[in-house]
Amino acid sequence: MLKAVEEPRTRLENSVFGRGADALLDGKGKIRRDHLRRALRLIASADPVTRASLARSTGLTTATTSSLVNELIALGLVVSGEQAESTGGKPGTRVEMNRAFYAVCVVIVRAQSIETVLLDLSGARVLTRDSVHPGGVTPADVAAVTGEIVREFRDRVLAVCLQSPGVTDGSVVRESVLLGWKDVPLAELIAAEADVPVVILNDADGEALTEAAFDDVDGVQRLVLRMGEGIGAAVTIDGRVLPGATNRAGEIGHVAFGGRGAQIRCRCGGLGCIEAVASLTAVLGPDFHDELEPNAVRALLAAEGAGERMLLGAEAVAAALRILSGLTDPHEIVIAGRAPLLGEPFLAAVRAGFATNRPKGTASPPIRFAHDSDPALGPGRLVLGRVLGVSLLRPAGNPGAL
């Protein structure tokens, strides 16, 4: 659990990391903030850090790095830990992230449920709450659930990232077919409940950011296809999501890619939309929903006809990926969402379909399922990055990206 907090979040809010600090900082102040971010990044990395090693890594003087560390300690972000092992001279005191002091809140909105998560600054879950809304999740439900948890942990929650299906500009959900929402000012609704920075994120983008947390090299371009009740895609470049001019890059659910499913009617009224052919609802039937337990999903997959529909879905996915991959030329293609529950036969069919009739001149990137990791990680990294300028949170047991 989270430790008791002696000092409130307001200290951070009034610091160089606070909202509005940008307008108040002069050039020198901004350089100082850059140094603080660099120190944070090094302290959060897997290697043990002392004030002296920080000075060596940054090229700053010991006096400057000491003052940076002291400021980070005063802000509650960092603590002085145990004695580091001596490398000949006087052993220094290890400096570590104060992981359990602050948290970020990630709210994952699905069609009929809301999952609320608190992540500490190591990326570990310290709290999970599920609320179920059988009639469909409303914006008021989301605001109420989020407001409650932020008020309860008000001194510790630095920011909220709300992940939702549909098109969003970061504060308004412009359109969600799955939720039946249009132009919902969700960030504003939550701000009325809780005074913290709020970012709204599309669900495929959130999964793509979680995948990017595993990158340990710079410059990776990745195409992520999220499959569940709906289908969406996202492209990340060096850990950032390609948004598009109207925040709709990757909204391919209602694009028809042709092929054997071209005559299947979609709930949007169109014919042959990839969602109508390859979504997990299309493959597994109307009993599938995004909240379903893995064993229940596997039971649906064992039902008569599901295997055949899965192969049809794989064919449609392969056709879509051929076009999207030709357009974006990614290092790799990742299939995320609930699709990994379809197992290796689905992946093998997608790979085979992708390789068949591959257009000349296009690359043949590897296709794999997403890492089995905490879906809150990507959204948490995004919103912590907005507050501190450093994402910090890492996948468990993986140094990944900072």
Ligand SMILES: [Zn+2]
């Ligand atoms: Zn459609």
